Amino acid sequence: MPLNRTPPSIPTLSNTDCISENLCQSDPNLSLTSDHSVLSEQITQRIKRKRSTKQYDTTSDNLTGFKNEIKDFIKDLISNQNARLDRFENHIMEIKSQYTKIEDSNSSIEKSMNHMSDQLTSLENNISALEKERSNMVSQISLIEEKMENFERNLLKTSIEIRNVPKLSQGARETKEQLYALARSLSTILNVELKGSDIRDVMRYPSKKEAKSSTISIEFSNTLLKTRILQASKEYNKRNPSDKLNSSLLGLNSDKVPIYVAEKLSANSNRLFYMARSFTKSNNYLFCWTSEGRILIKKDTNSPYIVVKSESQLETIVKPNTA
Template sequence: MSSDRSPPASPLPPASTDVAQQAQSAIVFERTGNSMMQHGDSAPDLPSLGLNVTERKKRKHDGLNPSTASYISDMFTSFSRQQEKLFKELKYTIDNLREQNEDLKKSVDTMSSKYDEFLFRISTLESERKQDKIIFQQLEEKIENLERKSRCAGIEIRNIPKSSGETKENIADTVKNLGKVLQIDLIGSDIRDVYRINSKDGSNPIIAELSSVIMKEKIITKVKNFNKSKPKKIMAANAIYNLPTPSSQAELLTYQYVNRKLKEANTCKDTLE
């Protein structure tokens, strides 16, 4: 009996396409090597070689999305505008500060100039004040000398009451009566002038300006001797008017001399305390 049988499968697989390609590449490489050896001593003719080199293709990146590019452009535009605005504001602020600085500098210069002017005026006023003080002192000395000359022959009589309708003649008679008590003969020519002055206590003492200093000294000496001789120191005016309070006679002094004595007395009092 005959039977149709298929031949058994070969244990070796048929040559694949890759093997064929590798064999072909080896043949090409061998030919290429021979060709390169043949052209080694001459100038290379690379285009004539006809190399079968596989080119590696790189993946190309896709371009930016138009909306994204527009957004980035708008963002940079907005940022540029903000920076420009800030720059303008900063420039405006700097200009204002520069202007204020200039104004402040001018003000300081003006104040410095005025200060120097004030110092000069103060120095001038101090110098004038010193000169005025010297002049015032000289005038005070002259006034005191004039007062001394005018009062060198004057006496002051205190605690003599003022009568109603009193005249200079009445006051002169009072001075003459005082001379009689002191045993001094006073005539009209010995009394140059008599008058009363106002005082705070209302006593209104009598001022008698005599004709000479000798007469004044004589009266002052007689008054002192009279008071020493009396046990109760009854004044001459009491003998005339019989007053409950004693009267007194004193040399007529200048105001500056009196003030100086009062200051000395107060200074001594403060020192003792």
Template sequence: MPLERSPPPPLTTPLTPTTLFSTPQPLYTPHCSSEPNLNANMISPPSNMSPAITFRNINIKRKRSDDEENCLSTFMTDLRVMFNDLKQQQEDKYNMLFSKMDELRVTFDMMSEKLNNLTSRVEHLESERGESMSYIATLETKIENMEQGSRSTCLEIRNIPVEKTENKTTLLKTVLDTSKIIKCEMNSYDIKDIFRIKSKDPAHKTMIVNFTTVLRKEEFLEKYRKHNMNSFKLTTEHLKIGGPAKPIFISENLSSRNKRLFFLARGVANTNNYKFCWVKHGKIFVREKEGSKHIHVKTEADLSLLAKTII
């Protein structure tokens, strides 16, 4: 679009001061940049001129007063002070945070060192505990062997009713009568001691027979087993004891630990189809079938391994 404008039409009336200010004429203004405040730069017209016409004072410029300069200077000063204060506060906070981080780092290092020391001590104690447990197990085995060894000449006879006037003499007679039935020649001097111990049924307390030698004990037990296998099961009726006939059981006198182990071994043998489970010389054995190798059960751990093997 062209920036030049067409010139105004020629005046029909001569331009004189009278005609200029008496008759309104269109004012021609060349293109230029406008002032921000046109009203402030306008010159009031002379009194004899029309009030609709104003003239622009090009030479007058708006000047900044001293109060404005002072206010601006004060504002800038306050702004600088505010920023300096904010900067100082931020620096103080950062310094405090760095100080706390240093303290935490020192504390963490100390805790880490203590943790390492505790870990070393725990490992040392675990090692000592393992050695102690091994030593305790060894002592328990020795005590168990000693306890079972002290019972090496003893047998248990169960299911014989308790008599009201019972004493060691009557008990000895019962044992000797039993030896005659199972055809095991025995005299009173072959028995060192005989007594009863507590059991679940007070009317049928277990009888403990302590022989003078292990050989005599083994002979008596072997005769009993052969008699039950080849002849008839021994009962209270054969000993002429009143009341209904009850089977008589004779076995080795085991320690408390071995009794529990034997009980568990019988359960595992039945569950895993083992055909034989027996005790000999205070030791527990199992065998899967005829002709297979016997297995010596020493601890409960042997039973768990035994069960896993069958599975």
């Protein structure tokens, strides 16, 4: 069978409880309240505060002023930024203009450099051609000089020189007969027989007026006579170390001075012979002599001889250790 439920009882509040719960105006027993409208009004009634119009207007004005300040600040900021951007753009344009000028200048310089490079290349080619031509000319000149030296050597291969021969008295003129007589006197001293046809020419080299002696050149008819005279003069000096060949043996009325018989050389060979003698002295070489126009040096009796052909060759000869 169905169960009947009774509604829950509403607790009653005392006046004291009403005061503590802020329900002082409510009836403690709602079920006993007959006026439901009054109860509803008591429950839903709220106290509403009225908004102050003056306060609202002030806040609105402050907000509007703040907005205006923000707008002005943003406008100033944008204006400043635009001004800076304009200056920056002007700087960029100036830099771009300068860069364009520099680029044009660099282009002009590059063209000039290319032109100069082409000129230098052409100049180098010309120099190379000139150096090659010069090298060929030097080779040809050396060949010509060598041929001339050989030719001159052939012309002088029958000639000798008698150096330091006193002159005749000052003011007197020397004749060919006197010079031939000197040549025959030399051959007699050296025990080399000469005929009149064996001597082709005799001459004295020119010298300064104040010089008391000079060199006499004798040209023989063949190289055999020349070789005999040279060899005999060396043997004579070896046999007479204290009284070597001198002017008194030639019958000259002058002070007794030594004379020297040597092979006649060309100008180049004579200079090279001088340098070879200086080289042998400074480097302790014992021998330096000429033979048939050639210049020879020798370190000692057991060393091979060296034919000196040029000045540069002397520089390449190994010098002995001086340590």
